[in-house]
Amino acid sequence: MSSSETKPNVIVIGAGGVGVIAALSLFYCNKSEVSLVVRSDYDHVTNEGYKILSCDYGEYENWKPHHLYKDVHHAIEEDPNRFYEYVIVTTKNIPDGPVGSRVPTIIKPIMENQLVQHPDKKTNILLIQNGIEIESDVLATFDKSKYNYNMLSGIQIIGSTKIGIGIINQQGHEHLSVGSFNASDIDAIKAAEKFVGLYLNEGLNSIEFDERVRYSRWKKLLYNAAINTTTALVGLDVPRTLEFAKNKKSTEMEIYKPAMQEIVNIAAAEGIILDEQFIEFFTNITRNIMFKPSMCVDVQKHQLMELEVILGNPIKLAEKYNVETPILKMLYNLLILVQCKLKEEKGLIKFDETTARLADS
Amino acid sequence: MSSSETKPNVIVIGAGGVGVIAALSLFYCNKSEVSLVVRSDYDHVTNEGYKILSCDYGEYENWKPHHLYKDVHHAIEEDPNRFYEYVIVTTKNIPDGPVGSRVPTIIKPIMENQLVQHPDKKTNILLIQNGIEIESDVLATFDKSKYNYNMLSGIQIIGSTKIGIGIINQQGHEHLSVGSFNASDIDAIKAAEKFVGLYLNEGLNSIEFDERVRYSRWKKLLYNAAINTTTALVGLDVPRTLEFAKNKKSTEMEIYKPAMQEIVNIAAAEGIILDEQFIEFFTNITRNIMFKPSMCVDVQKHQLMELEVILGNPIKLAEKYNVETPILKMLYNLLILVQCKLKEEKGLIKFDETTARLADS
Missing domain, CATH: 3.40.50.720 (NAD(P)-binding Rossmann-like Domain)
Structure with missing residues (x-):
């Protein structure tokens, strides 16, 4: 040119x-x-x-x-x-x-x-x-x-x-x-x-x-839906979430891996087949580096999280396909509260303490 | 005298x-x-x-x-x-x-x-x-x-x-x-x-x-295991946890009530029958007062929480009796990480960032 x-x-x-x-x-x-x-x-x-x-x-x-x-x-x-x-x-x-x-x-x-x-x-x-x-x-x-x-x-x-x-x-x-x-x-x-x-x-x-860019999105979501979300709730980098666990195992075995399995199941209902070996891969990818994922950083900076695109949307699909997502839903239901705390700090929503109710916007 | x-x-x-x-x-x-x-x-x-x-x-x-x-x-x-x-x-x-x-x-x-x-x-x-x-x-x-x-x-x-x-x-x-x-x-x-x-x-x-003081302990635990724990994770008073929920319902329907039902089930396995009407009662008891339960206050004051006696012990009993406790376990697995964060702040445990591992005490 x-x-x-x-x-x-x-x-x-x-x-x-x-x-x-x-x-x-x-x-x-x-x-x-x-x-x-x-x-x-x-x-x-x-x-x-x-x-x-x-x-x-x-x-x-x-x-x-x-x-x-x-x-x-x-x-x-x-x-x-x-x-x-x-x-x-x-x-x-x-x-x-x-x-x-x-x-x-x-x-x-x-x-x-x-x-x-x-x-x-x-x-x-x-x-x-x-x-x-x-x-x-x-x-x-x-x-x-x-x-x-x-x-x-x-x-x-x-x-x-x-x-x-x-x-x-x-x-x-x-x-x-x-x-x-x-x-x-x-x-x-x-x-x-x-x-x-x-x-x-x-x-x-x-x-x-x-x-197959939709496949790649779902693949990256394995990490974000399970690990990014958890670090945001507890305010810790990834290695600490793994090491601080009960017997150094509960985070991996009872949160990260089952949450990723739920993403694999939703993706499958969407016709996207994610190799289950990625669950092991993503569990380990930041095990040894002092990495704080984006949602955790957002909370600490008092910024809104990308919660809906990382958890809300996959859970909506899961409901459409009747896929069970107990771990993702629990993370989501808890993070909604944190997101609203951030929204209140930013003046995006108002809570009236005299009535103990959310004020209508 | x-x-x-x-x-x-x-x-x-x-x-x-x-x-x-x-x-x-x-x-x-x-x-x-x-x-x-x-x-x-x-x-x-x-x-x-x-x-x-x-x-x-x-x-x-x-x-x-x-x-x-x-x-x-x-x-x-x-x-x-x-x-x-x-x-x-x-x-x-x-x-x-x-x-x-x-x-x-x-x-x-x-x-x-x-x-x-x-x-x-x-x-x-x-x-x-x-x-x-x-x-x-x-x-x-x-x-x-x-x-x-x-x-x-x-x-x-x-x-x-x-x-x-x-x-x-x-x-x-x-x-x-x-x-x-x-x-x-x-x-x-x-x-x-x-x-x-x-x-x-x-x-x-x-x-x-x-x-029947053991009954009374289990009864009080309904509130503490479900509500005290959740407020500690998200850093909010009780009315906000209820109002900030998805459709103002998810905290109540997907965390508080099922968590309390799990406590009812564990207590039943212990031979202690808690009337299920207490689930409704405790869900509402602090709905309208700006109350922050003790574990939430502890986290905000950087003090250790009574996590083991409120969640660890009931979950151990649940495992003994094969009672399913998915909600309580998720709260517990997340709060263990927060408790360790508090322990690290207090110097009770040490995390070595160069190896990304918990240092042996």
Whole structure:
């Protein structure tokens, strides 16, 4: 490609540990023009750029992608005619959070603008997020008979964290799987394959086209539904949850493994066969590293957890298929209370102590 | 009784909200000579006495019982020949805590001294504590063929808290049930009945002889095993746990009530029939008052919880009788991790982050 005019535009929405490294990978590859939506750190990053410590890319000072925006409205305002071929969402997925932070709400202005400005072009929506059934909200909001888009799904394995304002620390090698949510949608498959070319920096990061991305989501869910959730409830890193157990066994034998077996059973009802050896694999994957999963970090930072996409949605499917999930349900019923505690702290719900009742919103 | 010489001696070990009011009730009744073992506040209370705000007895400044001691050794040293007819333990019962804080360890010096000094007199050990099977530890430690004692058991319903150094706030009317642990032990029954006479202040406090004190313990356990435990895990008062639930129902229907049903089932296997209407009763008893149960307060104060006597012991019995307890076990397996977190904070256990393993003690 000869000039930036001919490069496709990509917009990454969400500038945490996942989003900034995604923007960096695209930028480094130099086959697309990269816009990044940075909410809270916008002023700082506009002035000084990012400081990035990356195990894949080395150290950066003052790094910026091609464009920085406060929000999607800002992006549209600045260049209403620009067509984003890929709209990548890397925010936390919290459907029970504030309306403005839900995925369909976030991308709606871009979808509307592209519908008006570029009715013949097909937008590729790519969610690089945790959980199950996260694509359904988008598909339900944007009717395919009106909006012209492909639904792509991405699973990123990376140990990357925003550790300060404009500072990203990536400690784990990036591995991104990208595929079409609908495994038989030829157009979406092509778009996912094209994306791999825009993203891959050989010898540095890893990205692969994933022909069964729903399977990969369920596989990653094994860890998140069982282990991420438990650490959030008890406020401990993974090795401590294993070692502090009764006879050093109860967490593994009575929580993690049966919870993962329940996920295997729900997935099976969905037609997705997860090899049961993954239960052993995920039980051990963080046994020896001092790792605190995301939901545990969220609680400690007083941030909402991705509870609904990690536990709520699989449990809804289990109920639909009459799959028994006693362990997952108990974790869910307890974590709902913790999530509401966080919501109350944030003023999202109100509890009236004089009546001992939740105040109607 | 004409002089204090003829009054029986009573020693109350443990000067929290429960112990200080017990000492006050005995002192007020004026039929016994009351010694109180005050661990942490000893210096302050020796100098200034207690400040007590009591809904039963009114306000006190500078209140002291007849004798104050730092620990039981101190009591024995000061008057080795004094015979304590009643040895009342009101500490928290934490068998997995430091050895020195376990009930048999605490009372052993008195039991040994009374065996030597008063071999013909019978000591009445009275545990006013939470939980199930707490008497077994005492019975196992002090062989009845050697030590001369009755095993009494007490259940106190009271909203009393130590809110500062030497300051007790009693907000709920005291109701104490006292009986013989062995319901057919005539001697112990008589001792319990006598104790009622030493303790009752008519029109002020309530105390009753309880002919089935083990039943009363199991009954109180319904609340503690289901509700106290859950609040400790999620860090919320009871009304919030009910209101924050999915559809305002999941906590009640999927945690509290099934957990209490499991206690009903274990008790039944022990031959103790709890009316199932208590499940509804205890679910509602603190629905409308902003109450945080003891284990929840313990976690927030970074103190060990009475986890083993409230959940560990009933679950052991359930295993013995093959009673299914999925909800209680899940609460227990999660709370074990929280208890170990508290133990690590207190230096009772050590975790080696370089090996990601619990260090051997």
